[in-house]
């Protein structure tokens with residue numbers, strides 16, 4: 001079979017454009033209404049998407065009065081989505097910095113059972129500095145410390161998921177034997193950051209472990225992804241940098257002794273789709289007109305770990321000197337590199353930069369007809385820039401509806417995307433092996 005494209009739906013607010021929540025094409029449902037999320041997951045499933053994904057932040061954000069986000073907590077939301085769908089993969093974000101590994105391993109093992117093997121974990125170390133204020137710590141950990149802890153964290157949770165062998169559960173009612181003797185073992189982990197005895201108190205899930213998803217793009221983030229990630233989300237503003245990222249990460253994965261096809265790279269794509277160019281451009285214009293530059297300024301500040309941009313005029317061209325050096329930023333370092341790269345190349349005004357960031361926070365934004373969007377997807381896919389896409393509709397559900405109705409059939413007709421699900425688990429959809437454990 002020819003290589004197949006993978007599509008993930010990234011659910012965020014009422015769409016990825018910062019002003020989507022106010023646009024008439026956005027859902028009338030509240031962002032706290034579970035029907036909003038189940039409706040989106042069902043639409044994506046009807047379009048044979050591999051998965052849906054929920055991001056997470058661990059603090060409210062000081063622009064909250066003028067900018068709502070996704071509010072429901074992802075792990076609990078996935079439980080509802082597991083019950084409302086049958087085939088689509090379900091990916092939730094959970095933080096290695098602020099979650100006890102035993103809790104996380106237990107929740108994801110439970111979700112894997114509840115969904116019949118469809119769960120994925122977006123491994124984040126939490127870049128948002130204000131999150132630390134909600135967890136009683138001494139302030140945010142540095143970028144290096146977060147990734148260092150995350151390495152140990154991976155050893156603990158993997159040990160916990162592997163603490164039951166595949167054939168551990170007998171559930172033999174007649175002989176009174178629930179589990180095979182010797183098939184469940186302690187992990188006795190004693191490291192610098194975690195001490196965990198184990199075993200996990202949930203039997204091994206259908207996938208063995210959740211699919212590991214990761215989205216760090218800094219040098220440290222890439223090396224972490226190369227070691228652990230099975231799918232990688234990434235924000236790229238143009239095809240050239242997406243290709244560079246793709247080539248680099250696949251090479252790093254090979255250096256780790258991993259098969260390159262088991263590390264899928266899914267750049268973000270936020271398509272404004274219209275039946276004509278003019279219609280797509282009108283929608284893009286309407287969204288930009290609804291944007292609030294002061295919300296954008298606060299978000300930019302958050303990306304740079306709280307750096308103050310309040311003195312910068314909106315309409316003067318920016319220079320890289322207006323930004324702190326990315327190497328000193330303890331927050332989302334790779335995104336700061338993307339932003340400064342754009343400033344260096346295009347010298348936008350702050351208003352123009354904020355307008356671009358409003359589209360999808362530094363991911364690739366494009367406007368076009370279904371045919372043009374399908375061409376772009378095919379081009380990136382065939383030309384070594386992507387194994388698929390993290391689809392980030394600017395307005396939900398309207399732009400997802402068009403994507404499923406008009407773009408997906410074009411990709412199917414070109415033989416690039418499935419017409420129906422071939423398997424039951426997220427590992428099946430992504431073509432990933434199941435880690436087997438026997439002892």
Ligand SMILES: Cc1cc2nc3c(=O)[nH]c(=O)nc-3n(C[C@H](O)[C@H](O)[C@H](O)COP(=O)(O)O)c2cc1C
Pocket residue numbers: 054055056057093123124125126127128143214215216217218219220221222233234235268331332333334335390
């Ligand atoms: C598509 C995408 C989704 C992300 N979702 C989250 C998230 O939900 N929570 C979070 O703390 N970070 C999230 N991140 C941020 C990454 O985990 C990472 O911190 C960021 O890309 C910076 O990586 P770096 O520190 O290696 O540069 C996301 C990044 C991308 C590209």
